[in-house]
Amino acid sequence: AGSQEDQKFCLQEVLDTFKLCLSEKKDVYLEHYVAGWRGLVKFLNSLGSVFGFISKDAVNKINILVTYLHGENGSQYVTVQSMVKYELDNELVDLTKRGSHPESGCRTLLRLHRALRWLELFLERLRTSSEDSKTSVMCSEAYNESLSQHHPWVVRKAAGMAFCVLPGRPAFLEVMNVGPPEQVVAMLGEAVPLISEVYQITEELYAQQNLLDLP
Ligand code: 1PZ
Numbered sequence: 001a002g003s004q005e006d007q008k009f010c011l012q013e014v015l016d017t018f019k020l021c022l023s024e025k026k027d028v029y030l031e032h033y034v035a036g037w038r039g040l041v042k043f044l045n046s047l048g049s050v051f052g053f054i055s056k057d058a059v060n061k062i063n064i065l066v067t068y069l070h071g072e073n074g075s076q077y078v079t080v081q082s083m084v085k086y087e088l089d090n091e092l093v094d095l096t097k098r099g100s101h102p103e104s105g106c107r108t109l110l111r112l113h114r115a116l117r118w119l120e121l122f123l124e125r126l127r128t129s130s131e132d133s134k135t136s137v138m139c140s141e142a143y144n145e146s147l148s149q150h151h152p153w154v155v156r157k158a159a160g161m162a163f164c165v166l167p168g169r170p171a172f173l174e175v176m177n178v179g180p181p182e183q184v185v186a187m188l189g190e191a192v193p194l195i196s197e198v199y200q201i202t203e204e205l206y207a208q209q210n211l212l213d214l215p
Contacts, residue, residue, distance in 0.1 A: 009046050011176040011184070014039035015191045021198050027079040028201060030069055030109075037062050037112055040119070046175055050162050058115070064108045077105060080202055084209055098215045107214040113202050118147040120195050126169070127188035131181075135166045 017039060020032040037058060044055045069077045076086035083105045087093045093104040101107075121142035129138060140163045148156050166172065173184045206212050 009039065009043040009175065009177060011043075011178050011187055011191065014043070015187060015194065018191065018194045018198060021194075022201070023079065026201055027081045028198060029079055030065060030077050030083060033080065033109075033112075033198070034062050034065050034069070043175070047166065050165050053158065054162065058112070061108050061111055064103050065105060068105050080109060081205060083109070084205060084211070088209065093211075094215055096215065104214075106211055109202075110206065110211065110214050113199070113206070114147050114150055116195060116199050116202075118142050120192060120199055121145055123188055123192050123195070126172070127185055127192060129169060131169060133169055135169055135172050136163045139163045139166055 014036055017032050017036040021028050021036065023029060041055045041058050041062070044051045044058070065077075068074065068083070071077075073086070077083045087104055087106050092101050093106045094101045119142075122139055125133075125138035125142060126135070140160060143159060143163070148159070151159070167175070170181070173181050176184050176187075178184045178187050203212075
């Protein structure tokens with residue numbers, strides 16, 4: 001029963017984990033990347049059970065990556081860069097169609113990576129929006145500009161329905177547990193560039209290795 005408190009989302013926490021993501025050489029630590037996602041899932045769950053099908057998929061992908069990270073080859077999974085190199089060198093990735101490695105770290109992370117772009121676009125809209133803006137509109141605009149391109153019609157339809165029940169902007173900012181709206185906006189001003197940097201670094205790595213369309 002006490003788990004409700006433990007589950008409480010705090011934007012600061014997510015911001016902190018994304019800050020920890022980048023090494024000095026700008027490698028992305030998988031441990032913190034995954035922790036950032038865990039925080040986001042907590043937030044999603046606090047918005048209600050309509051989002052269950054989304055958070056379930058995210059949790060499933062987080063768990064796949066954590067299993068690699070804590071597995072016998074865990075040392076190869078410390079950063080996204082080392083994961084990509086290890087999996088490619090050892091032919092552990094299905095490159096063109098699904099085969100013997102349907103749950104590679106590379107393809108699993110790619111799904112979260114695409115969702116991170118949605119998050120960046122959405123949070124930037126939220127940050128710059130006026131008090132009476134609709135979160136559902138910001139959310140679906142961000143989705144249509146990013147993640148939706150990778151989703152089949154049924155998923156787009158279900159996502160669109162879920163967006164409709166998002167709380168209004170004031171309630172939404174409240175759930176972030178940061179304080180008054182101005183403070184949330186300030187924190188978003190810090191969070192969005194960080195998320196964007198992590199996204200860009202991963203995007204460039206995947207582009208270089210031709211991994212952006214992994215099945
Ligand atoms: C605040 C409102 C939250 C809206 C979240 C917007 C994203 C909508 C995504 C809908 C995903 C639906 C369920 C899963 C679909 C999967 O098919 C795909 C592809 O994976 P594959 O089938 O190839 O294994 N999964 C994804 O695209 C990953 C989606 C992760 C979404 C995480 C959202 C976290 C939200 C944080 C909120 C602040």
